[in-house]
Amino acid sequence: MTEKRTRLRGPLTEAEKKWQSEFARKVESLKGRAGMQTSFLDPLQLELARAVLQEQSHLAYTVFGGFPAAERTCLRVFPAEQHSILPEVAALLVTWPDSGEKLGHRDFLGAVLSLGLRRDQVGDILLLPENRAVIFIVPAQADYICGNLTRVKGTAVECSVVDPERLPLPVESGKEISGTVASVRLDAVISLGFGISRSRAAVLIKGELAKVNWRPVNSPALQLKEGDLVSLQGRGRLEIVALEGETRKGRRRIRLKKIG
Numbered sequence: 093m094t095e096k097r098t099r100l101r102g103p104l105t106e107a108e109k110k111w112q113s114e115f116a117r118k119v120e121s122l123k124g125r126a127g128m129q130t131s132f133l134d135p136l137q138l139e140l141a142r143a144v145l146q147e148q149s150h151l152a153y154t155v156f157g158g159f160p161a162a163e164r165t166c167l168r169v170f171p172a173e174q175h176s177i178l179p180e181v182a183a184l185l186v187t188w189p190d191s192g193e194k195l196g197h198r199d200f201l202g203a204v205l206s207l208g209l210r211r212d213q214v215g216d217i218l219l220l221p222e223n224r225a226v227i228f229i230v231p232a233q234a235d236y237i238c239g240n241l242t243r244v245k246g247t248a249v250e251c252s253v254v255d256p257e258r259l260p261l262p263v264e265s266g267k268e269i270s271g272t273v274a275s276v277r278l279d280a281v282i283s284l285g286f287g288i289s290r291s292r293a294a295v296l297i298k299g300e301l302a303k304v305n306w307r308p309v310n311s312p313a314l315q316l317k318e319g320d321l322v323s324l325q326g327r328g329r330l331e332i333v334a335l336e337g338e339t340r341k342g343r344r345r346i347r348l349k350k351i352g
Contacts, residue, residue: 100136100139100140100143100305101305104140108136108140111137112140112141112144115130115140115141115144116144119145119151119169126170126171126174127168127170127174128168128169128170129166129167129168129179129180130166130167130168130169130179131166131210131213131230132157132164132165132166132212132213132214132215132228132230133164133165133166133167133212134164134306135163135164135306135321136305136306136307138165139305139306145169150172151169151170151172152169152170152171152172152174152176153167153168153169153170154168154176154177154179155167155168155179156168156181157181157215157216157228158183158215158216158226158228158256159216159218159228159256159259159261162215162216162228163216164214164216165179165215166179166180166181166215166230167179181228181229181230181231182228182229182230182231182233182234182256183226183227183228183229183254183255183256183259184226184227184229184234184237184238184241184251184252184253184254185224185226185251185252185253186200186224186226186227186241186244186249186250186251187223187249187250188244188247188248188249188250189223189247190223191247193245193246193247195225195244195245195247197217197219199245200225200227200244201214201217202245203241203243203245204227204229204237204241207236207237207240207241209229209233209237213229213233214228214230215227215228216228218261220260226254226261234253235253237251238251238253266331266349266350266351267350268333268347268348268349268350269285269330269347269349269350270345270346271284271345271348272339272344272345272346273343273344273346274343274344275315275344276315276316276317276346277312277313277316278293278297278302278304278309278311278313278314278316278322279293279294279297279312279313280293281316281322281330281332281346281348282296282297282322284348285322285330285348285350286324286327286328286330286350293312294312296325297309297310297311297312298310298312301324301325302323302324303322304316304321304322305320305321306321306323316332317332317335318332318333318334318335319331328350328351329350329351330349330350331348331351332347332348333347333348333349
């Protein structure tokens with residue numbers, strides 16, 4: 093498969109080092125075995141795993157979270173000479189009556205976790221029109237969840253296991269934004285990408301509501317570069333597609349892709 097460039101920059105935190113070391117030990121234990129599949133990884137964990145696998149030329153891997161644009165994904169590792177197989181991911185279709193109750197991502201996640209699942213056993217949760225939601229989950233827990241998920245935030249729901257490939261999921265296309273910034277600082281890019289003032293962007297960043305390449309940040313002055321991914325809680329994500337030189341007044345031209 094085509095190797096994706098890692099976005100991680102700077103030294104790893106102690107928690108990141110610990111997670112990566114544990115993953116490396118699991119990979120090392122694969123000698124003579126067919127392979128392994130992880131639970132759902134968040135994007136930062138996936139990047140840490142990729143860094144380990146880049147050093148293992150005898151191994152290959154595939155990534156899948158139930159649909160192409162999934163943020164939380166499972167990783168399947170196998171000997172390089174074997175045929176590629178995607179990780180196994182189950183999808184649960186949840187429906188509920190039009191009672192006026194608005195159910196959100198946190199409501200579904202809380203309901204599933206209250207049944208005893210770990211966070212890494214649950215993938216993305218998508219809200220669809222007509223009172224429907226899709227929960228991606230590790231296959232071993234699919235029947236259990238469907239048999240026990242009867243209410244979400246006090247609302248009666250029905251759940252069924254469905255084939256991920258047959259789901260009518262929205263296609264993530266993103267919106268391209270072009271403009272100029274005084275510098276490629278985090279607060280300036282967030283201001284342009286999300287249409288808020290730079291001072292407001294700085295407040296949100298200092299409040300630890302922003303992430304760069306999936307790592308929490310609190311410095312408005314953080315310098316970004318091409319390929320970086322910025323997320324702002326409750327507002328979506330921005331990818332820096334290109335830095336295109338300076339204007340006559342010294343401002344930086346920038347192209348962003350807004351997702352969500």
